[in-house]
Amino acid sequence: MQQAIAVLDSGVGGLTVVKEVMRQLPREKIIYYGDTARAPYGPRPADEVLKFTGQIVDFLIQFDPKVIVIACNTATAAALEEISSKVSVPVIGVIHPGARAAISATNTGHVGVIGTVGTISSGAYTTALKQLSPYIEIVSLACPLLVPIVERGEFHSKSTSLIVRKSLLPMTNQYMDCLILGCTHYPFLREAIQEVMGPYVKLISSADETARETSTILYNKGKLASGDTLPIHQFYCSGDARLFRSIARQWLGEQIGNIPVLWQVTRLG
Numbered sequence: 001m002q003q004a005i006a007v008l009d010s011g012v013g014g015l016t017v018v019k020e021v022m023r024q025l026p027r028e029k030i031i032y033y034g035d036t037a038r039a040p041y042g043p044r045p046a047d048e049v050l051k052f053t054g055q056i057v058d059f060l061i062q063f064d065p066k067v068i069v070i071a072c073n074t075a076t077a078a079a080l081e082e083i084s085s086k087v088s089v090p091v092i093g094v095i096h097p098g099a100r101a102a103i104s105a106t107n108t109g110h111v112g113v114i115g116t117v118g119t120i121s122s123g124a125y126t127t128a129l130k131q132l133s134p135y136i137e138i139v140s141l142a143c144p145l146l147v148p149i150v151e152r153g154e155f156h157s158k159s160t161s162l163i164v165r166k167s168l169l170p171m172t173n174q175y176m177d178c179l180i181l182g183c184t185h186y187p188f189l190r191e192a193i194q195e196v197m198g199p200y201v202k203l204i205s206s207a208d209e210t211a212r213e214t215s216t217i218l219y220n221k222g223k224l225a226s227g228d229t230l231p232i233h234q235f236y237c238s239g240d241a242r243l244f245r246s247i248a249r250q251w252l253g254e255q256i257g258n259i260p261v262l263w264q265v266t267r268l269g
Helices: 015-024 046-061 073-086 095-105 117-122 124-132 146-151 158-171 186-197 207-220 241-255
Strands: 004-009 029-034 067-070 110-115 137-142 178-182 202-204 233-237 261-265
Touching: 004 015, 004 046, 015 029, 015 207, 015 241, 029 046, 046 067, 046 073, 046 117, 067 073, 067 207, 073 095, 073 117, 073 124, 095 124, 095 178, 095 202, 095 207, 110 117, 110 124, 110 158, 117 124, 117 137, 124 137, 137 158, 146 158, 146 186, 158 186, 178 186, 186 202, 233 241, 241 261
Parallel strands: 004 029, 004 067, 029 233, 110 137, 110 178, 178 202, 233 261
Antiparallel strands: none
């Protein structure tokens, strides 16, 4: 039985990481859990986010995954260290990969970060960026209105564009050459965010770097999948299955194509 890459998120945002993992590692089986019934995690206290993340990991461990990806910035900030100490498989977060991608992309050393209240208040990105480059200049902004838009599947409406513009207004007069999308939900709103920030600000998603780190870890452990058999991916959510499935199919598109997928609602806690 093929061991899977387990991916978790507060809702649908982690699908942005899943899409990149599927692109880079098409032979790998994915087991995904989106806690859509309890999303968003951003406004919640860190101890509650830790509790929810632990419940999801306990659920995913039953499938004997070979690696766990916490594809949620808020959960990464609140739970990565503790979860890593409690399980026997590698656990990957999305904050350090996002920070590395930004350091690689910036030419000026001026970086912006947008994220949930929980992620921004944790200072996790500032810590990660400063560890890599102590002289980097960082400006951060919490954007609590954006995750609910994505969870409702409203990516392209006029009202969405207005909410994105209003949320990012404090960033538009800041000097930066790249902006970290410090929430895995935000790539769903990439076009609207780019329109507000302008063409000269590079938008940085952690998805590509997170998938690359996952690939490297599996390669070093000799656990990359092989063979020509298509994996059967498993997607679980805790809320509206129809909406979750619709958003997932829209986002993943050709990545799931003709590949068999199991969809299921499983509530935790």
